[in-house]
Amino acid sequence: MSQKAEETLSLDAAFAALVALRATRPLVQNITNYVAMTISANVLLALGASPAMVHAPEESAEFAAISNALVVNIGTLSPPWVEGMRRAIGKMRELGKPWVLDPVGCGATAYRTGIAVELAALGPAVIRGNASEIMSLAGASGAGGKGVDSTDSSDAALDAARALARDTGAVVAVTGETDYVTDGTTLVAITGGHALMPLSTALGCALSATVGAFASVRPPLEATVAAMAVYGAAGAEAGARLTGPGHLPAELLDALHGIDAAAIARNASIRVLAGEAV
Ligand SMILES: Nc1ncnc2c1ncn2[C@@H]1O[C@H](COP(=O)(O)OP(=O)(O)OP(=O)(O)O)[C@@H](O)[C@H]1O
Numbered sequence: 001m002s003q004k005a006e007e008t009l010s011l012d013a014a015f016a017a018l019v020a021l022r023a024t025r026p027l028v029q030n031i032t033n034y035v036a037m038t039i040s041a042n043v044l045l046a047l048g049a050s051p052a053m054v055h056a057p058e059e060s061a062e063f064a065a066i067s068n069a070l071v072v073n074i075g076t077l078s079p080p081w082v083e084g085m086r087r088a089i090g091k092m093r094e095l096g097k098p099w100v101l102d103p104v105g106c107g108a109t110a111y112r113t114g115i116a117v118e119l120a121a122l123g124p125a126v127i128r129g130n131a132s133e134i135m136s137l138a139g140a141s142g143a144g145g146k147g148v149d150s151t152d153s154s155d156a157a158l159d160a161a162r163a164l165a166r167d168t169g170a171v172v173a174v175t176g177e178t179d180y181v182t183d184g185t186t187l188v189a190i191t192g193g194h195a196l197m198p199l200s201t202a203l204g205c206a207l208s209a210t211v212g213a214f215a216s217v218r219p220p221l222e223a224t225v226a227a228m229a230v231y232g233a234a235g236a237e238a239g240a241r242l243t244g245p246g247h248l249p250a251e252l253l254d255a256l257h258g259i260d261a262a263a264i265a266r267n268a269s270i271r272v273l274a275g276e277a278v
């Protein structure tokens with residue numbers, strides 16, 4: 001591993017990125033789904049960012065002009081929402097600001113898959129999805145989950161993640177028991193989280209929102225690894241206090257709000273696997 005990767009893709013770097021995020025309180029515009037809106041906004045507030053859910057085509061580009069990052073999530077898409085996405089993305093591209101794509105349910109229907117493919121070609125800084133979504137978006141034959149839920153492990157999606165990163169120029173994050181982040185060359189594995197997380201809806205969507213916040217203070221690869229580590233550590237801390245999924249969102253918000261360098265080090269790990277076989 002290069003000295004630079006060791007420094008920037010580390011738990012210490014993740015905490016430093018969180019400190020920068022809290023200091024700048026970035027304005028993160030979300031065009032996200034009905035299910036994910038409240039938990040995404042609360043996760044961003046607990047982290048120290050400022051969320052806004054603004055999707056109408058009449059105002060999405062104007063709002064993008066004042067946002068520090070944009071998160072586009074196709075979970076409950078429909079034509080007017082997609083037009084709002086296109087306009088906001090166009091403004092972020094024009095102004096050179098980062099935007100994140102969450103291709104929720106890619107593979108489930110032709111409409112959803114077509115829009116995910118269209119948006120992925122518009123230069124997202126980061127694409128974050130579960131294993132089935134990333135495999136489908138990368139064009140793996142027969143790929144697709146069960147609606148918005150993954151039926152594949154993140155390990156099974158590694159080739160697809162690397163191919164998608166190379167095709168789109170985006171950093172790709174594929175989440176699951178282990179989270180993987182790649183720019184097509186470097187591959188990073190992040191552990192943390194809790195087995196109950198897939199049983200509480202939209203926690204992946206809220207992680208994509210978290211990636212957006214970090215992308216406003218760090219370059220895409222570093223930002224995405226930091227987001228996975230901080231969120232994973234908070235998820236592990238929260239999970240340790242649970243007896244079931246019911247209180248997970250509340251515990252996660254409390255853990256994110258109070259998280260510090262020691263809690264990140266206790267509850268998450270980052271391994272850079274650049275060029276290594278996995
Ligand atoms: N088995 C697991 N063990 C530990 N953490 C997990 C596990 N499965 C998922 N996670 C964590 O849950 C979070 C959300 O990832 P997941 O892959 O479930 O997203 P998703 O399927 O897109 O979710 P949603 O569509 O409901 O928003 C990530 O932080 C991930 O690390």
Ligand SMILES: Cc1ncsc1CCO
Pocket residue numbers: 033035036075076104148201202205
């Ligand atoms: C359950 C669900 N359905 C559409 S979006 C969403 C949130 C999790 O992806």
Ligand SMILES: [Mg+2]
Pocket residue numbers: 104105129130148204205
């Ligand atoms: Mg999802």
